[in-house]
Amino acid sequence: MMKVGFIGTGNMTSAIVKGIVASGQMPKENLYLSNRTPEKRDRLASETGATVCSSNEELVSTVDVVILAIKPNLFSTVLPELAPLLIEHNPVVVSIAAGISLSQMHSMIGQDSAMRIIRVMPNLNSQISEGMAAVCGNDHATAEEIDFIVSVFESIGEAIVMKEEDFSVFSAIAGCSPAFTFLFVDALSRAAVKYGIPKEMATKIAAQAVLGSGKMLKESDQTPWNLIDQVSSPGGTTIEGVLALEENGFMTSVVKAVDAVVEKDRNMNKE
Template sequence: MNKKIGFIGCGNMSKAIIGGIKSSNISHELDIIASARDIKKLEQTKAEYKIDITLDNKEIAEKSDIIFLGVKPDMYEKIIEEIRDVISLESIIVTMAPGKTLSKIEECFKKGVKILRTMPNTPSLVSSGVTAICPNSKIDVDELNLLKKILGTFSLVEEIEEKHFDAVVAVSGSSPAYVFMFIEAMADAAVMQGLPRDKAYKFAAQSVMGSAKMVLETGKHPGELKDMVCSPGGTTIEAVATLEKNGLRNAVIEAMKTCAEKAGKM
């Protein structure tokens, strides 16, 4: 019997997960249903991914073995209040919002539900994301392995202690925005040097993607990889010195501290 996967809220992250599942070798094992307030967007999602849809969140809660809460953080309490009376204790709730701790979610449901706290990021839209996960004590090993398999269809999956979630929000959940700014700044500088803008974005983005791949695949420290590019008396070390002079590291560290602090207050 196939597992029923329900999505309450069908924004970009939910669609990234649906797309990952649909393109995977486990898609035949999972039936998907999604709800949202916008029927037009729901119909588009149905047509694109060939899933079931509904405007009734309770229908999702009643029919689904695994329920992804894909709504904004400020909507969580309202949605949970709406569905908690029809949730089976065998169903698994998957959260995807900063600041929503396992204890807060358990308190909202007012009963012992199974919960997986997650923090995916937007590169999941192109199957290149990373997702932090932390289960509560009611999820068993087989259930956790199934959840990892589902999340692994669109991202890397890393199990962490819940106390580290605010740091994960800063280092992966929000960090694509910092990287996009970095790519944009590099492209702007290349345009100043006369490179056409479309070419500038390609060179900058590909260089960032390739550099990240080197970190993941070589296992070398980022500092060691940086040193490999910095020839004595060369161009790169001049650029690195300028970045250090203008406080690149400190700016990134302070931005991430601010991000993590904000996540902890949500």
């Protein structure tokens, strides 16, 4: 049974560890935690039964998979410090940081090493076990290792294997789209306030409608446009609203938002 260690015990690690424990995917004793703030590490260990490591070095020396759940700006410090141990013990290295490529991580550890490195991009909704994650491994990572990491992230939602070059687009439609969706829900609820419905009630109504629509689409074999047609009665209210959205550039605005995210992400990666 694989031993999985987490360097960093923030919100995402907390969600992943709790998801793994809840799903029974692996024994809680096979999950290891290290964090520069011992209180956060110990709190998560107490909540989940995971094993505490006193240092990053101890964790790397113990586990089969190291998941780096640290901020991107810490990679250039943490990876070179751990490089000798990583090369010696040869665990699978997994990153959930945005903007740090597989090749950059390989260089930080040692360009001549044969490290198996996997990059994962989860999204905010992983914190409620409704996440969407993209997974990509370097040339040294095996299909079995990549599949294992996919299964880890399936414990908190959905996960798919994608080419790293497509991560910028994934970031736009999965990583940033929760913010776009929150904006849409807020716009719906503010429109309801205009007509006299209290904001809290309107937000609850709109959020549930969006949640149900997403589930409906996911569980249906229909395309989004087919479902729109099902809701749009001839001469009815829904088609009136759909046409008003299109008249004001709703679809074009969404595409432009995705364009902006992709361009920004690719420029950041170049830097």
